[in-house]
Amino acid sequence: MHNGRLFTLVGGIFGLIGLVLLGVTIALAVSTASFLASAQRTDGTVVELTARTSTTRTQDGYTRRSTTWFPTVEFTVDGRQYSFHSSTGSNPPAYTKGEAVPVAYDPDNPSDARIASFWSAFLAPLITGGLGLVFTPVGTILFLRGRRLAQR
Structure with missing residues (x-):
């Protein structure tokens, strides 16, 4: 496959993924902001901390x-x-x-409740938004570079 076409394809995929992530970010942020705007506030107490352990294998086999x-x-x-x-x-808790x-x-x-802190409420939109802000320009640059190479 010609380098220009490869750059264009990879750039298009990255750009599309970035745009989807930015769309998900907007949806999550609007949903969270809407919930918080209409929600009542009270104080709660952390009664338990539940541990979830995940296992991964590193490149060197460990x-x-x-x-x-x-909570x-x-x-x-x-x-x-x-x-x-x-x-x-x-981690740590x-x-x-x-x-x-x-x-x-x-x-x-009232059973639909959340911890009313910035990080608890907006962590997911921050993660997807950050990834979208990386993928979209990288994809755009690769796409445009691929188009230029293909025209030569």
């Missing part, structure tokens, strides 16, 4: 294990207790058992 800690939070609305497992985990955390919940469905 096994690497990493553990991520996900379980309880809170009370109108005398009724609710709990949820956060979808955002970290971002919270300790017994720690008070801000909670945002849907007033029509």
Whole structure:
């Protein structure tokens, strides 16, 4: 395959992936901002930290294990207790058992709740946005370079 065509193909794929990631970023950010705008706030307590361990194999054949800690939070609305497992985990744990955390919940469905911190709310859009901001210009540069090489 001619170098120009290869650059054009790879650049097009990278650019398309970047644009999709930026679209996902916008959707996630709008959804999160909409939820937070309509959510009620209260305080919750971290009642448990759940460990999830993943195993990967390095290039030199060693096994690497990493553990991520996900908090379980309880809170009370109108005398009724609710709990949820956060979808955002970290290592080391971002919270300790017994720690008070801000909670945002849907007033029509208090079981739909999240930790109301910037990182918990916007980590996913930040990751997809960062990747989109890398893939899109790299793809565009490769695509344009491939087009120039193909024209020669």
